[in-house]
Amino acid sequence: MxxxxxxxxxxxxxxxxxxxxxxxxxxxxxxxxxxxxxxxxxxxxxxxxxxxxxxxxxxxxxxxxxxxxxxxxxxxxxxxxxxxxxxxxxxxxxxxxxxxxxxxxxxxxxxxxxxxxxxAPEKADKGLRIDRFEIKPTDNPLVYDYQLVITQVTDNNTFIEGRALVSIIGERGQTKNITLPLKDVSPDVDELSVRFRFRFFQNVAGQLYLPSDFNPQKVQVILQSTGNKAMRIESEFDWVSQEAI
The missing domain is CATH 1.10.287 (Helix Hairpins)
Incomplete structure (x- = not known):
């Protein structure tokens, strides 16, 4: 007790x-x-x-x-x-x-x-690539159809994913090097960058609506993949010739 x-x-x-x-x-x-x-x-x-x-x-x-x-x-x-x-x-x-x-x-x-x-990846540089960026005029002089083609050249057929940032560079009045992100000129894009995820290739297409006082000169494309083998690819395309600079 x-x-x-x-x-x-x-x-x-x-x-x-x-x-x-x-x-x-x-x-x-x-x-x-x-x-x-x-x-x-x-x-x-x-x-x-x-x-x-x-x-x-x-x-x-x-x-x-x-x-x-x-x-x-x-x-x-x-x-x-x-x-x-x-x-x-x-x-x-x-x-x-x-x-x-x-x-x-x-x-x-x-x-x-x-x-x-x-x-045939043995015949080309392997990895993430910007295959092409095309712009086609429409009936409206301020509206253009665009298409971005992203490819992956690899042996193992695995998925690759990341973000694509597309910007239109040009002049507005006397101001040069004005940059318009794709989100600001395309109703098809609601984020600053476009998400991609694919094995072989992916098309990103839509329309561009340019301001009336904007004179486009170049298109800048930046790809940033994620994962263990993350890559950053950057290219500029001339607005007229559509060829990578």
Missing amino acids: KNGQEERLEIISYNPARRFLTRIVMLMLMLVLGGGGYYLGQWSIWHERGTAVVERDELRIKTRAQEKELVDLRRRVLVTESSNAVDRRAYQEVQQTVLNLNARIAQLENELHFYQRVM
């Missing part, structure tokens, strides 16, 4: 077999959870690789189809140009057909060149 309270002694039976069995069960549970996590991770990796292989095969099929169309178009051009049986009235139609076919051939050759760079 201490401080008016009664102390009680509780006796607990000691069972070494039960304690040993409990430890065995806990150890097996930890092994099962660890093994399950490992195989789940392996399954996720194989699933990603399988998806990449499917996308790669689809690109190869499209490339072969375009190569076939290119050969057929060239054959038609040769047949049309070598034909002497056309009369004077049909000459202009034939000439326009030849021009259209040649334009289509040039377009296909550009597309094939693009796919070959993506599908």
Whole structure:
């Protein structure tokens, strides 16, 4: 009896077999959870690789189809140009057909060149690339269609992600080197930079609405990828020629 309270002694039976069995069960549970996590991770990796292989095969099929169309178009051009049986009235139609076919051939050759760079990394510089930035006028002299093509040349077909910052550089009145971020001139963009995530390539397209007192001169594109092998790529494109400086 201490401080008016009664102390009680509780006796607990000691069972070494039960304690040993409990430890065995806990150890097996930890092994099962660890093994399950490992195989789940392996399954996720194989699933990603399988998806990449499917996308790669689809690109190869499209490339072969375009190569076939290119050969057929060239054959038609040769047949049309070598034909002497056309009369004077049909000459202009034939000439326009030849021009259209040649334009289509040039377009296909550009597309094939693009796919070959993506599908043959041993023939090109590897890593994140700015393939091109194109601007096309519309019926409105202040509105332009734009397209940014970003590619990744790699052997392992992994995703790459990050941000693309596009800015229009020009003059406003007597003030030079005015920079307008894409967010301020394109209703399709609501952030300062555009997020990208892809395996082979990604298109960023929309419209530009320029101020009436703004004279564009260059387009600056900055890519910043994230991850262990983060890269920063920067290029400037002349507004007229659309070629990288």
